[in-house]
Amino acid sequence: MFKSWKTLAVVPFLALIGVQHSAYGRQASLDVSLAHPTLLAGAKQTTYLKVGLTGFKILPSETRSPVNVAFVLDRSGSMSGTKLAQAKAAAIHALERLGSNDIVSVVVYDTTVQVVGPATKLTDKDAVRRAIESIEAGSSTALFAGVSKGAAEVRKFRDRKYVNRVILLSDGLANVGPSTPSDLGSLGASLMKEGIAVTTLGLGLDYNEDLMVELSRRSDGNHVFVEEATKLATVFDHEFNDVLSVVAQEITIKIRCAPGIRPVRLLGIDGEINGQDVVVLLNQLYSEQEKYVLLEIEVPGSTAMQTQSVANILVTYANMETKTTDRLGSAISVHFDASPQVVEERTDAKVMAECVLQIANERNAEAVVLRDQGETMKAQALLKSNADFLNDNAQRFDSKKLEQRALDNTMQSENLNKKDWKRTRKGMRSQQHEDARQQKTQLPQRRN
Amino acid sequence: MLVSRRRNCLNGGTRQEIVVLSRKQLIFFWGMVCLPLVVIAGLGWRLAHHEHDMARQRVQALLLVRLQDSARTIDEYFHQHERRLQVLIESVGDDPNRIRELVRRDPHVGQLFVVDVSGALLHPNPAGALNKAERRFLGDFGELFLHNDLLPLGATGDDGAASPTSGWAVRFRGPGLNLLYCGRLPSGRLVGVLLERSRWIADLIAALPDTTAAMNSEAERARIRLVNSNGHAVYDWGSLEPNEDASPLQELAPSYPLSSWRLQHFVDDEAFATLGRGAYFNLLSILGATGLVLVMAGGWFYREYGRHVREATDRVSFVNQVSHELKTPLTNIRMYAELLENDLDEVEDDHSQSQRAHLKVIVEESQRLSRLIANVLTFAQKRGDQVxxxxxxxxxxxxxxxxxxxxxxxxxxxxxxxxxxxxxxxxxxxxxxxxxxxxxxxxxxxxxxxxxxxxxxxxxxxxxxxxxxxxxxxxxxxxxxxxxxxxxxxxxxxxxxxxxxxxxxxxxxxxxxxxxxxxxxxxxxxxxxxxxxxxxxxxxxxxxxxx
Missing domain, CATH: 3.30.565.10 (Histidine kinase-like ATPase, C-terminal domain)
Known part of the structure; x- marks a missing residue:
């Protein structure tokens, strides 16, 4: 894999060059750009490098990739009644969208775990339906064990050709076995290495959103805050829209910064920064979805009209359509100009808007920390200033998304009181996850 | 006065004696009934208790076998891991990029580290560019390398015996127990793997049975629990829901490196309580039956005895009454015979001589009869305390x-x-x-x-x-x-x-x-x-x- 760096090194410094290894079929498209393609000559400065990957479009009529999914359902005491009934109905409804090439397993947990439907090809839909219908409410919440067993079921048929996924539905706190966000996060990270994503659906207002979000974040899965059990069917629908439209899996984005360029940090998505090398792993890419990585870089000062090489980019992924490993390569450089006006004119509004979204998202997370510490006033002030920041940039970069987030931040700043905090916090945490990982599925939040 | 007091005293004594006697009889009777019961109960209880203990031991032995099964699953998991990790360790070279790639791809690996012969850490190199995960690893486990904790691996001891070249190390950090697998390569380098904690726990959970499987294989309700070093439940299976304060009936520690954890087997307290209770039940029925027979027999004897006593008393009082009835006519006979004797004394002839002799016999015999009746009456009165x-x-x-x-x-x-x-x-x-x-x-x-x-x-x-x-x-x-x-x-x-x-x-x-x-x-x-x-x-x- 590292040999390709040498290949890239001889490629002239041209932006947006795709190195195509698979001769047939469609590919994801790679977009490498800078927030400021032209920098002001002179002093050392900071800008953002964006590496975006967009999935090709697949039509519903096309043969999609088979999925290997484990439903992990919480049947703890708190789920009893409507919640469990709705969850069962939603899961059964979701089954309808799957076919005999797909693999489904059903795991339920309370204090203990029951694999009510072991992983099997969905040739007998009725058996799985009966397994789901037989679920009854129990007692405690062994969430870790439930996910472990669910992942083990997925692992039985784990293959690159499948979309491997665990869908966890819970309305409560994990209270049996490992139960900290970091315990669940590590598990998620380990599953991600195997290409298994965990989608977490938090039902009601009593689940532990930190734990659920961490599990999804580290495994690159979706997280949805489902306040009303009646929405579950829609949520499952959205989830399967995603699952059934995966076009690429096991995506590795490697950015090698040119000498002199210092990678500072990644915005939103986590990754490794090893000196000049930055590595970001993504679990999957959906049809028509753009997933991007924003890297803050420090560029040394230079004289006007100079061109400085910034980075080489290499992306590898498993193409779900062609069943091959695709490689995409690119390199990018930056120009220097003496005129601030030119610099301003050439600023990439789209990339800037994305950067603003991520920065505002980080501040939003800080506001949650402040509110958790009891600093309600400070949290409120931060959210309000964040809203202003978003509004300013929404106009500047003409972004509807930023406008929406400005509204969200204002709304959140008004709902920090004790009564609403539980709901607001869940909304904020799930939104932070959506924005950081550019989640496709986004359930419109109920506005108070 | 003195006599009368003494008499009262004697009467009192006699009455008391009779009362004590009947209470003694009562005690005797009930003693006859209760003593065998107590003896049977005592022996039976010991027997039943013994039976209960035996049953408990049998169950514990059975549970131990089941726990051994589960422990074997755990041991096997680590054993397989050992082989895999040994291969991994041997494949780790010098290139930090390659090492990082291994860490990035292997779902079981939390971090890899390489220590050279002198004990200096080559990777992650504290002096080089570290990523977040590596910095966290050095923060948590850096002291392992400061104190050269892992050096003995593969070293030759003073006695010339070589210690094993690879093995597990167990360290408590953060949320609990962390497992490291380390090995010394022929080059003298020490390579180690910090296993992803959540992952090996998840793997153990995946390898151990779930409640559905447990329900299919075991007829009775039970619960097996994997407990960590702090005594917290990590994973439970089995349909039984034990009370929070319930203590396990059997416990087993898996082998090293997980020897500080425990497998605990809980069983249904109620079901277990009835186990061996059959003996108690048998004992109870035997006791009940014996007791019933004894009480019936005792009651029958007591009634018979009472009847005899009553009959005897009736007989005595009958004799008493008859004697009493005889006394008056006899006194009359005596009186008139004596009068006749006096009358005859006045007549002196041969004829009267013979009559007098006959009369004497009548008087003597009536006197004798009077004495007899007096005796009978006195005896009866004495019995009734009426003298x-x-x-x-x-x-x-x-x-x-x-x-x-x-x-x-x-x-x-x-x-x-x-x-x-x-x-x-x-x-x-x-x-x-x-x-x-x-x-x-x-x-x-x-x-x-x-x-x-x-x-x-x-x-x-x-x-x-x-x-x-x-x-x-x-x-x-x-x-x-x-x-x-x-x-x-x-x-x-x-x-x-x-x-x-x-x-x-x-x-x-x-x-x-x-x-x-x-x-x-x-x-x-x-x-x-x-x-x-x-x-x-x-x-x-x-x-x-x-x-």
């Missing part, structure tokens, strides 16, 4: 003489020589009837047993407040071995009806009356014949004392 002394002033010698006179015809007919040496002439307080009865009983014995032509000696004396009357005959006497028996009721030394008539209560009553009178009746050992001493408490009559 009371009627004290009045009298002279003992006179009473003795009167009685001797009454027996005179009989003695004469049997040719008995009567020697009376009176020296109790003082007027004393006494019950004349009682003395008459005592003496009458003694003399009637003499009449019955003493040989013809013998000799009867009666000596009276009055030392202090007592009167002593010694009656000696020269009959066959009473053998020494029978001396204790003669005063017991219904004891006759010969059971031959022909031998001598009598009821067998004469001496008993005589002695009882003497004792009631503050004295006693004793059999005095003598060379030949029988010698009785009557001793009565006879205070001097007040009128006499005054004069």
């Amino acid at each position: 009371a002394l009627r004290l009045r002033p009298a002279i003992v010698d006179e009473v003795v003489a009167r009685i001797l006179q009454r027996f005179d015809p009989t003695f004469q007919r049997r040719g008995l020589e009567v020697v009376f040496q009176p020296s109790a002439g003082a007027q004393v307080e006494m019950d004349v009837d009682a003395l008459e009865q005592i003496l009458g009983n003694l003399l009637s014995n003499v009449e019955k047993y003493a040989s013809a032509g013998g000799r009867l000696e009666i000596l009276t004396s009055q030392p202090d407040d007592f009167t002593s009357i010694i009656v000696t005959d020269d009959g066959p006497g009473i053998p020494a071995r029978h001396r204790d028996r003669v005063f017991k009721p219904f004891q006759r030394l010969s059971n031959h009806i022909a031998d001598s008539p009598g009821t067998g209560i004469g001496l008993t009553i005589a002695r009882q009356l003497a004792q009631l009178h503050g004295g006693d009746l004793r059999l005095i050992p003598s060379a030949s014949g029988a010698c009785f001493e009557i001793r009565l408490h006879t205070p001097v009559a007040e009128s006499e004392a005054l004069s």
